[in-house]
Amino acid sequence: MNFGGLHLDLQAILLLCGAGLVAVIALVSWAAVRVDRKDRRREARSSGLHERSLEAEDGDVPLPDDGAEPESAHAGADAEDADDELPAALVDELDREYREAGRADYDRGRAPSRSEGHPAGVSNNVDYIVRLSGVGAVTPPRLLEVLRKCRGQAIMPASAHGWRYSGGGWQNLEQARADENFGDVVMAMQLADRNRSIGRGELETFDRAIRGAAEQIDREVQTNMDAADGVARAAELVDLCRAYDVSVVLNILSDVAGGFSGGDINRIAGEFGMEMGRRNIYHKVSTIRGRKVTMFSMASLFKPGHFPPGGLDSFRTRGLIMFINIPLTANPAGVFNNMSSVARGMCDRLGGRLVSRELQPLSDNDIEMIRGGVDKAARGLERNGVSPGGADARRLFS
Numbered sequence: 094m095n096f097g098g099l100h101l102d103l104q105a106i107l108l109l110c111g112a113g114l115v116a117v118i119a120l121v122s123w124a125a126v127r128v129d130r131k132d133r134r135r136e137a138r139s140s141g142l143h144e145r146s147l148e149a150e151d152g153d154v155p156l157p158d159d160g161a162e163p164e165s166a167h168a169g170a171d172a173e174d175a176d177d178e179l180p181a182a183l184v185d186e187l188d189r190e191y192r193e194a195g196r197a198d199y200d201r202g203r204a205p206s207r208s209e210g211h212p213a214g215v216s217n218n219v220d221y222i223v224r225l226s227g228v229g230a231v232t233p234p235r236l237l238e239v240l241r242k243c244r245g246q247a248i249m250p251a252s253a254h255g256w257r258y259s260g261g262g263w264q265n266l267e268q269a270r271a272d273e274n275f276g277d278v279v280m281a282m283q284l285a286d287r288n289r290s291i292g293r294g295e296l297e298t299f300d301r302a303i304r305g306a307a308e309q310i311d312r313e314v315q316t317n318m319d320a321a322d323g324v325a326r327a328a329e330l331v332d333l334c335r336a337y338d339v340s341v342v343l344n345i346l347s348d349v350a351g352g353f354s355g356g357d358i359n360r361i362a363g364e365f366g367m368e369m370g371r372r373n374i375y376h377k378v379s380t381i382r383g384r385k386v387t388m389f390s391m392a393s394l395f396k397p398g399h400f401p402p403g404g405l406d407s408f409r410t411r412g413l414i415m416f417i418n419i420p421l422t423a424n425p426a427g428v429f430n431n432m433s434s435v436a437r438g439m440c441d442r443l444g445g446r447l448v449s450r451e452l453q454p455l456s457d458n459d460i461e462m463i464r465g466g467v468d469k470a471a472r473g474l475e476r477n478g479v480s481p482g483g484a485d486a487r488r489l490f491s
Contacts, residue, residue, distance in 0.1 A: 211279055212254035212263035213263065214252060214254075214265075214484075215252065215254065216488070218485050219485050219488055219489060221281065221282050221291070221296055221299070221300075221316070221318065221320075222316065222317040223300065223304075223314060223315070223316050224278070224279050224280075224316075225279075225303070225306075225307050225312035225313070226312060227311055227312040227313055229311070230274035230275060231255070231275055231276075231310050231312075232271060232272060232273065232275070233255065233267075233275070235309065235310065236266060236278060236280070236306060237253065237266055239280075239303060240266075240267075240280065243282070247295040247298070247299060248291070249285070249290075250282070250283050251280070251281065251283070251299065252281050252282075253266040253267070253280045254278070254279045254280075255275030255276070256275055257274075257275060257276075258274035258275055258276050259274065266278070280303050282296070284326055284327040284330055285326075285327040285331045286488065286489055286490070286491065287334040287335075287338050287490050287491075289331075290327035290328060290330065291324070292324070293320060293321075296320050296323050297320050333474075333477050334490060337473060339418075339419045339420070339470055340416055340418050341417050341419060341463065341466075341467055342414055342415065342416040343416070343432065343433060343455070343460075344394055344412060344414050344415075344448045345394070345413040345415070345439055345445045345448075346394070346411065346445055346446055346448045346452060347410075347412060347444065347445050348444050348445055351409060352410050352411035353409065353410055353412075353413065353444075354406075355400060355401070355405030355407070355408030355409065355410075356405055358405070358443070359400075359405050361439060361442045362391065362439070364442075365377070365438055367435070369402060372399055373401070374391060374392040374393075374398070375390065375392075375400075376388075376391075377390070377432070377435065381423070386482075388417070388422070388428045389431070389435075390417075391414065391416075392413070392416075393413060393414070394410065394411070394412030395411060395412055412445075412448075413439065413445075415435070417432060419470050419471060419474075420479070420481055420486045420489070421482060421486060421487060421490055422481055423480075424471075424481070425467050425468075425470070425471045426467050426468040426471055429464050429467045430464065433460050433463075433464070
């Protein structure tokens with residue numbers, strides 16, 4: 094009887110030991126995963142890529158950042174200066190201004206054409222398109238009434254273009270005379286952008302309203318996709334924006350205790366072709382097909398971020414930040430090469446050094462790794478049918 098009790102006690106002890114061993118193994122595995130993730134996040138942060146990690150293998154969609162808090166390393170700056178760093182919100186605000194300006198340039202700068210069967214500003218890649226075809230002429234008022242009704246019920250922008258009955262060429266119906274005659278009409282609604290996507294109900298309302306108008310003006314209806322495909326495409330575009338909405342920054346930290354003087358910054362920036370512009374920061378501008386395009390920009394790394402135009406002689410800052418937005422930049426890898434070359438030149442002339450977002454030194458190998466990440470992001474956009482800096486990119490990421 095006693096022997097049986099001893100046997101049961103030993104069995105219980107062995108079971109408890111086994112359970113404890115399993116718990117220890119699980120804990121060690123969990124800790125190893127945490128360390129590995131922390132190491133990968135630290136490596137991504139030191140690369141200079143903002144908002145998104147570009148560590149995915151070639152051909153993969155980059156994974157969004159997992160929301161980890163950044164480390165508080167500030168090599169080269171005093172601890173009390175940490176709160177003086179340029180807030181990320183200001184970089185985001187500057188990005189937003191570039192997006193809005195790019196969208197305005199896009200809306201103003203493209204003449205109508207009948208290339209690929211659609212007006213300029215309408216794309217199979219990012220729009221749900223309804224084409225109304227038929228014999229005879231129509232005037233804008235009825236179609237514009239439908240457009241205004243649809244806009245009131247949708248969150249995404251919609252447009253209407255008509256093919257001029259006399260003389261040809263597409264024209265935005267909102268800019269046409271009320272008595273002007275048109276043949277074919279193209280009405281389109283954008284499926285998504287970096288902030289939101291169209292819902293199935295909105296898309297069906299848009300489609301239903303246009304079909305109703307088409308019956309009244311005796312027009313046949315053709316669409317580039319059905320509503321279900323439109324909603325699916327909208328989701329794909331949102332995922333694309335989340336994956337590739339990436340800014341790249343290079344920081345220049347002063348080696349001199351008093352920092353850089355505003356007069357020196359202004360003079361040397363001018364020598365590298367940068368001019369002070371919007372928001373009182375410097376921009377490197379290039380003219381492409383007669384249109385001025387911002388390649389990259391430079392602000393103060395520390396608050397308030399901008400430069401005082403009338404007080405540069407008395408202005409000083411301990412750091413500068415240069416940045417580009419990949420999807421809004423044509424040839425982003427080439428522009429990054431230009432930006433990094435200018436940044437090195439500014440360091441040499443001002444007496445500073447290139448540092449990461451955590452103010453850690455950046456080597457030539459680090460710069461090359463960032464350039465590789467920029468190139469990978471650009472090629473990822475191209476694989477998804479969006480050319481960086483192109484019309485679709487400006488619509489999606491603006």
